[in-house]
Amino acid sequence: MMENVSPVEAIRTLGARFKDYRMRLNLTQRQVSELTAISVPTIYKFESGRITDLSFVTMLKLLKALD
Known part of the structure; x- marks a missing residue:
């Protein structure tokens, strides 16, 4: 499913x-x-697709915030 993305x-x-x-x-x-x-x-840019080089740590912080 994600192999071509x-x-x-x-x-x-x-x-x-x-x-x-x-x-x-x-x-x-x-x-x-x-x-x-x-x-x-940064959150705005992530949500709007304007930032595409988020670090793994930043991504984990964001996902953890939403539980």
Whole structure:
């Protein structure tokens, strides 16, 4: 399923899914920022597909914030 997806496309897909799930949890980007110590602009760029070189540690912090 994911074998034909580039890393950039995979991160963009994860960002969109992250945003959807964050919104279903009624969390703002600011709240996620406070939970993770990741800046709001970075979260915005991740969710909008404008950042495609997120570190593994940053990705784990974001995913852990949504449990």
